[in-house]
Amino acid sequence: MLGSADLAADLGLELTLAETELAYPRARLAMASAAAGIEAPIDAVHLDVRDPEGMRVSTRRGSALGFSAKACIHPDQVGIANDEHTPNIATVDRAREVVEIARAMAESVSGVGIAPDGAFVDRPVIMRAQQILARARRMEEAERNG
Template identity: 35%
Template sequence: MTRPYRSVLYIPAANQRAMEKAQTLPTDAIIFDLEDAVAPDAKIAARDGLAAALGNDYGQGAKIVRINGMGSEWGKGDALACAQAWSGKADAVLIPKVDSAADLDAVAALIPDLPLWAMMETPLGMLNAAEIAAHPRLLGMVMGTNDLAKELNSRFRADRLPMQAGLGLCLLAAKAYGKVIVDGVFNAFKDEEGLRAECEQGRDMGFDGKTLIHPAQLAIANQVFAPTEADVDLARRQIDAFEAATAEGKGVAVVDGKIVENLHVETARKTLDRAQAIAAMGQ
């Protein structure tokens, strides 16, 4: 079964209370953030305290550490801590502002045994999305829509029209190379209707899940990015109908008045696999 990434919650690595609370939250993954969420004068202390936090039980959720950029004064130290103090505790390392595959190479050289994730948040990163997604150590991509909006000097729109080119390029790259890709954050954490609409848009586009900034956003993301009962029922009926048709020497089946071909069955199997993986997490 493929691990789900419906909900990916940012937690400041300097906030011990938040990291403790996160042990009880129904999130598919946690990003322990050493970058944007930690003030410069707190970064070393946050790094030093993260090893103990990563040793705690977070259930079956993935533990991802976002380090500082390699061009900063903290980046190399963060990477070395990933390779040493956090070895066997973190599941992956997230690299900010990835512009090209060379940025991944620089971190991979320091961290030999952890999967890499890339923050996609710069115009150059959008243009180089394919070479980034093709990197052999890369497991997933995270859209950094706040930083991208800043770089584009775009205005906020509920339909995210200014984001569509960048989101689309990264989605195509991730799907082409079989990598996980999660959508950017929704900043108005008290706006449940707005969050649901953006989650639905992201799910329709093909994202695997959404990054979140507050635990109150978890329930909606987990619901939207999970197969519904109707999705699971349809998937099972499509598989059964196609297998019955195949046994009769036919190449297609019909379910609910619609043609079902092998490509639909492949999608149906992925839907069942996703539902089973979510059920296995008990969330």
């Protein structure tokens, strides 16, 4: 997990709404996690608990770099983090389509496929689709279990 307040204190810098000071540490942590073969890390907290839009933007920034979750310091932040990290219906449908293409590819000799929209489908695309479906299943299960 990225500890933004701790990092800011260690480096003697101020955390800003733009979060430019977190761009490198976020990217570095996400890359190191991927290189180590572990699931993407948990993103830093958004310190302003009265700023739901800032929380949403911050969560999207971390997600865009590969973070799989967002640390929360207030119950009001949990729903926002879950919303932003839960794949939407279109993303899940696309992932299912890719997995179906992968099944067809397994029966062919080429090892590559083309989606109906013309997008190239190969091993990394299939792996990402599988990750999306796994995340969607985990989020659905967590919601059912309250």
